[in-house]
Amino acid sequence: MADDPATAVADDAREDAHEQPAEPELLYGAPVTWMRGQQVIHPSRADAKAVLKSARDDGFLMCIDIAGVDYLTFGERSSAEGSERPIVSPTAIPVDELRRRRSLPEGITPDRFEVVINLLRFADSSRLRVRVQVPADDPTFPTVTDLWFGADAMEREVFDLFGIEFTDHPDLSRILMPEDWVGHPLRKDFNSGRIPVQFKGDPSGEGS
Amino acid sequence: MGADGSPAAQTFEGRQEMTSAALTSAVAKLRESGAVMRMTEEASQQVQETFDGDPTGDERMIMNMGPQHPSTHGVLRLMLELEGETVLRVKPVIGYLHTGMEWTGEELTYLQGPTNVTRMDYASPIFNELVFCLTVEKLLGVEVPERATWIRMLMAELNRMASHLLFMATNGMDLGAVSMMLYGWREREEVLRFFEMVTGLRMNHNYIRCGGVAADLPDGWRDHVLRLLDMIPPRLDEYDTLMTGQPIWRDRLQGVGAITAEECVALGVTGPILRSTGYAWDLRRDDPYLAYDEVDFDVVVGTYGDCFDRYAIRLNEIRESIRIVRQVLDKMPKGDYRVQDRKVTPPPRARIDESMEALIHHFKIFTEGFKVPEGEAYCAVESPRGELGCYIVSDGSSHPYRMHIRAPSFVNLQSLPHMMHGGLIADGVAVISSVDPIMGEVDR
Numbered sequence: 001m002a003d004d005p006a007t008a009v010a011d012d013a014r015e016d017a018h019e020q021p022a023e024p025e026l027l028y029g030a031p032v033t034w035m036r037g038q039q040v041i042h043p044s045r046a047d048a049k050a051v052l053k054s055a056r057d058d059g060f061l062m063c064i065d066i067a068g069v070d071y072l073t074f075g076e077r078s079s080a081e082g083s084e085r086p087i088v089s090p091t092a093i094p095v096d097e098l099r100r101r102r103s104l105p106e107g108i109t110p111d112r113f114e115v116v117i118n119l120l121r122f123a124d125s126s127r128l129r130v131r132v133q134v135p136a137d138d139p140t141f142p143t144v145t146d147l148w149f150g151a152d153a154m155e156r157e158v159f160d161l162f163g164i165e166f167t168d169h170p171d172l173s174r175i176l177m178p179e180d181w182v183g184h185p186l187r188k189d190f191n192s193g194r195i196p197v198q199f200k201g202d203p204s205g206e207g208s
Numbered sequence: 209m210g211a212d213g214s215p216a217a218q219t220f221e222g223r224q225e226m227t228s229a230a231l232t233s234a235v236a237k238l239r240e241s242g243a244v245m246r247m248t249e250e251a252s253q254q255v256q257e258t259f260d261g262d263p264t265g266d267e268r269m270i271m272n273m274g275p276q277h278p279s280t281h282g283v284l285r286l287m288l289e290l291e292g293e294t295v296l297r298v299k300p301v302i303g304y305l306h307t308g309m310e311w312t313g314e315e316l317t318y319l320q321g322p323t324n325v326t327r328m329d330y331a332s333p334i335f336n337e338l339v340f341c342l343t344v345e346k347l348l349g350v351e352v353p354e355r356a357t358w359i360r361m362l363m364a365e366l367n368r369m370a371s372h373l374l375f376m377a378t379n380g381m382d383l384g385a386v387s388m389m390l391y392g393w394r395e396r397e398e399v400l401r402f403f404e405m406v407t408g409l410r411m412n413h414n415y416i417r418c419g420g421v422a423a424d425l426p427d428g429w430r431d432h433v434l435r436l437l438d439m440i441p442p443r444l445d446e447y448d449t450l451m452t453g454q455p456i457w458r459d460r461l462q463g464v465g466a467i468t469a470e471e472c473v474a475l476g477v478t479g480p481i482l483r484s485t486g487y488a489w490d491l492r493r494d495d496p497y498l499a500y501d502e503v504d505f506d507v508v509v510g511t512y513g514d515c516f517d518r519y520a521i522r523l524n525e526i527r528e529s530i531r532i533v534r535q536v537l538d539k540m541p542k543g544d545y546r547v548q549d550r551k552v553t554p555p556p557r558a559r560i561d562e563s564m565e566a567l568i569h570h571f572k573i574f575t576e577g578f579k580v581p582e583g584e585a586y587c588a589v590e591s592p593r594g595e596l597g598c599y600i601v602s603d604g605s606s607h608p609y610r611m612h613i614r615a616p617s618f619v620n621l622q623s624l625p626h627m628m629h630g631g632l633i634a635d636g637v638a639v640i641s642s643v644d645p646i647m648g649e650v651d652r
Binding site for chain 1: 302303306308310311346347349473474475476477478489494495582583584585586588595597599601603604605607609610612614618619621622651652
């Protein structure tokens with residue numbers, strides 16, 4: 001097979017394409033990256049719903065997991081630890097550098113929040129990860145409970161811990177934290193550990 | 209004012225406190241002497257005559273079950289809407305055990321990480337450590353030695369047995385088979401004894417570490433496992449006699465809490481619940497990790513998706529695990545039990561006395577930790593409860609930037625309202641038990 005000139009040319013072309021992608025790879029209209037052999041797509045928030053719908057129609061029948069990530073201080077700790085890199089505020093990192101470090105494709109602007117959805121296709125045991133950027137000044141995301149009903153609890157968890165509001169969610173309320181909790185504890189600016197005592201005093205107001 | 213002059217609590221019936229008998233009037237004494245219904249027949253008659261609603265119309269009530277209910281396996285609270293004894297709606301309320309372990313995971317180094325995650329699903333801690341380490345190894349690009357992989361498989365399958373034996377025990381107790389409770393714990397204890405021999409701890413082992421396992425298997429491990437494998441199958445046959453074929457047990461479980469494969473897929477439910485519907489989905493076979501593609505085992509499935517199928521699946525999965533462990537014993541390779549990369553795993557204790565480099569590496573790993581290249585990865589394993597996943601984002605430092613655990617119990621709990629709908633409240637206990645939720649994992 002290797003002697004076949006046509007195959008050899010095709011192989012060369014593929015290798016070239018791999019080294020210098022002329023056209024970015026697209027899946028369901030969203031740019032694709034490969035991270036440690038795992039397929040990731042990066043739709044914009046406006047397209048996310050349509051992309052997820054076509055993914056589901058393409059056989060991704062189970063929504064395995066939804067996670068939130070707050071990239072507010074991304075890189076702060078690593079630059080503080082390593083002596084090679086000077087300590088810089090993440091906001092001072094240029095966008096191209098940040099995009100590379102967060103392994104985002106060209107054309108995607110890194111935002112503070114990210115909603116990461118893991119999908120599973122039973123037919124060929126393949127997985128697809130969908131990373132969507134969510135800006136800090138408008139932390140909302142269209143709910144996917146109409147596509148996968150099981151996303152209900154997962155979205156509530158992300159809302160509870162990150163404060164990302166899932167619009168049109170049937171019952172968006174806190175799930176892990178107490179209902180009267182102020183703030184979203186997994187946000188990097190939550191100041192975890194600095195709250196002196198919680199649950200002080202009983203609700204009746206007598207004694208504390 | 210009370211008898212001693214202190215202010216008495218006022219209720220709509222009068223004062224709350226007891227006074228001395230000498231000061232109590234005859235009418236009050238009569239009320240206190242065992243009167244449960246305080247309404248006289250005359251008054252009761254009057255109420256019935258003046259009641260203008262339909263007495264049979266509205267029997268609905270909202271009832272809280274838990275968070276301290278013994279059959280909720282910890283601190284699960286269920287808000288039930290009942291009509292008589294029939295369950296109309298269920299809303300699981302969770303979070304009572306939320307301790308922010310995902311946040312803690314971001315504060316600990318990758319080396320300390322398994323200590324944290326092992327406490328999530330405390331009935332199957334090995335799986336938590338395993339999925340965390342697999343994800344970190346994927347980010348590091350480290351290839352784990354063959355012996356470490358097989359030791360991990362051995363421990364994971366033994367842990368699956370222990371976890372399912374615990375299920376046998378609690379499932380029995382929830383349904384009134386209290387002797388089963390004792391037998392299940394007894395057999396589980398035998399498995400934990402082996403864990404104690406290998407890891408030093410019965411639970412929360414912190415045995416599986418990034419790059420391999422913490423220590424090699426001790427002398428005599430093979431005999432211990434063989435003794436275990438000879439002891440447990442006859443006991444499982446006893447369980448069959450005690451429960452599987454028993455009419456009361458079957459009546460209590462068959463047809464109770466049925467769920468379909470479509471519902472499971474839509475809800476994201478995995479593990480024995482999904483398999484009980486007849487859908488053969490097991491990550492060990494369908495998306496093999498470790499060396500599960502080199503061992504021979506069957507994926508046990510049910511037919512009706514009811515509580516009995518879930519019970520039978522777990523019972524038979526213990527048998528399949530025994531089958532896998534026997535093959536692991538035969539195929540256990542020799543070699544390193546952890547990767548010999550001094551940037552990831554600490555050097556052997558003896559080397560520290562001889563080599564300066566070893567001392568530096570040891571010091572660096574235990575103070576600063578090892579650094580993981582930038583990137584993000586998701587790995588999943590088949591835990592006894594379903595797909596256990598771990599998503600880690602690394603920013604190139606020695607701590608995970610974000611560590612998220614996809615807990616099977618958390619997602620599986622969503623199936624409770626579907627399985628309990630229209631059933632009796634007594635069957636609800638059987639359904640909760642058959643989901644086998646571990647609240648430490650649900651709330652994390």
